[in-house]
Amino acid sequence: MSRINVLVVEDEPLIATDIEEYLTNVDYKVSTIAKTKTEALNALKNHDFDLALLDINLGNNMDGFDIANTINSHYGIPFLYLTSYSGKNIVNQAKVTRPMGYILKPFEEDDLFCSIEIALYNHGQNQRPQNLCLRTINDQIFLKITSKEFDILEDIFEGKTNKQMATKHYVSINTIKSHVKNLYEKLETHSRSGTIVRIRELMNN
């Protein structure tokens, strides 16, 4: 497995080399340090990065936000802001660009490492199975789903048949049918696929 390839965007050379050293120490690879927006966009165009670390303020401009937007629309890699701005205003501007983290200067090697690891992992998982949440569902329906019923619901959501569920849970298929029937009543559905659709809806509110 090759090392994670990082783009560092930072206009202050001293800080940039600091970051580079930190990242190298924890086994990431810094293949480019960009000092301006132009350099950053160029690097993005010409290389494949796994992650970007963005300073928001580059030479008196909030160019970090622009870079973030370009990353979102064109490259889809995760990124974190490394900045000394902590004001409400800036943070609100920053959050709508959907960074995976916001680290305030000064920071330490470990801060960087932990946040990056979480960011990379979450980014990788984000286009992935959506998992159900009992509370979210129950908040939206009148007759509440019990925890056993919830287990069955998860299996239905995974496409399992009654027989498979009976085997998995070491109970009679009749028991499964009973749970399924109760689920349909509580969710006001009448079929497995209809139930999956319903759950998709409930989990998106």
Next chain:
Amino acid sequence: MSRINVLVVEDEPLIATDIEEYLTNVDYKVSTIAKTKTEALNALKNHDFDLALLDINLGNNMDGFDIANTINSHYGIPFLYLTSYSGKNIVNQAKVTRPMGYILKPFEEDDLFCSIEIALYNHGQNQRPQNLCLRTINDQIFLKITSKEFDILEDIFEGKTNKQMATKHYVSINTIKSHVKNLYEKLETHSRSGTIVRIRELMNN
């Protein structure tokens, strides 16, 4: 708009009150401070939180991970770890629980504020409806799905029955069954719900 309701899980009273003060300063509401796993789970059961801040280590146990798992499966609120562990091992254990952030002690008020704001925003945005894409699907299977079959597939994904589809498309139910059969062959599935699961997978790559 009422203030963000935060659950703080921290076994060290001094740190807990520090966190509470920080959060109150930046206009969050700390409605519960839990010192043990039991207290935390109880609080989650009895209150509606918008966010949780978890210490990983509670009295010599890694109970923070358990709490995180319960949050994911039962409550679906975003959470951040506040901890002094920065080892690779711990971080790797932590990331699979999908925290929205990982903040190392000691931290400051602003660190907390920035990370929480990002976490809350990203969590809120993460739920989205998904739509199918023929190209994406066909790129991943050997026998390609035709455009008519794709129409049927969309209906299956929406939970429709064969009869409903027949009515909608002005064809015999036998025709629908024929299309469905072909879809199962091409997608290597054997049921409607299994097909929905398969499509979910194919659309997430």
Next chain:
DNA sequence: TGCATTTTCACCCAAAAAGGTGATTTTAAA
């Protein structure tokens, strides 16, 4: 301890889906 809920299971019937075979008509491309 007693009561309510949950979980377990059985049996029955009807409806829907799954699986197979075969065949005709349309459509689109060579």
Next chain:
DNA sequence: TTTAAAATCACCTTTTTGGGTGAAAATGCA
């Protein structure tokens, strides 16, 4: 215009689901 692929439809059998009724354990609280 021939030909292959796609779309249409029929019929049949078996399996799985859905829907209804009822009831005995097990569990969890009060």
